[in-house]
Amino acid sequence: MTIDRRQLVTLFIVNIVFWTVNQALGTMLPVYALRLGAEPAAIGNFLGLAILTMPVGGVLTGWLADKFQRRKTFLMLATLLNIPVIWLMSQAARLAKPDFQP
DSSP: OOHHHHHHHHHHHHHHHHOOOOOOOOHHHHHHHHTTOOOOOHHHHHHHHHHHHHHHHHHHHHHHHHHHHOHHHHHHHHHHHHHHOOOOOOOOTOOOOOOOOO
């Protein structure tokens, strides 16, 4: 089985774009959340959960790609869904706090 050079370049470009967005959003998230009123413990819990879900998402994505064999469709769908989500994140004025007190 040989791998086409064009496929490797495409895979590299896609991964570098996702990595860049992740690095930009991930490093600014604690600052952004603090300005919106989040507590440091809640930010740490969220980041820990986000890091835990990354390998799960990778395995699930690989499974879906093998099952449906529509890799380009998944890639375009993920890109199109992430654009409005990131825009909506930028529109938040404050973080919702739970109504209950432990």
